[in-house]
Amino acid sequence: MSKIDDYISKRSQDSSEFAQAVTQYNINLEVAVQVKQLRDSLGLTQRKFANLVNKPQSTIARIENGSFNASTMLLSEIAQAVNRKVKIESTHA
Numbered sequence: 001m002s003k004i005d006d007y008i009s010k011r012s013q014d015s016s017e018f019a020q021a022v023t024q025y026n027i028n029l030e031v032a033v034q035v036k037q038l039r040d041s042l043g044l045t046q047r048k049f050a051n052l053v054n055k056p057q058s059t060i061a062r063i064e065n066g067s068f069n070a071s072t073m074l075l076s077e078i079a080q081a082v083n084r085k086v087k088i089e090s091t092h093a
Helices: 003-014 016-042 046-053 057-064 072-081
Strands: none
Touching: 003 016, 016 046, 016 057, 016 072, 046 057, 046 072
16 A cells, blocks of 8 residues: 555544545546546547537536536436436445
8 A cells, every 4th residue: 555545544534524525536536537538439629528518618627637526417418418328336345
């Protein structure tokens, strides 16, 4: 385990707020990667992708940089616009 992983683990044990923030950050990062991969697979710029899914380009940018807590509703709207489905999986055993 790296020093940062060790720090996160110890701090998460001491603070439920910190643990929750780390969890949300990890979710945002996974969503960012998935949305970026989807957009890339379609061969679209952020602007063209935003137009296709009827969202502002700034929203797509914020999702892709991990700074946006995208709701399942928003992700469903994006998926429907490109004829895809949202799949939510648990990474915990």
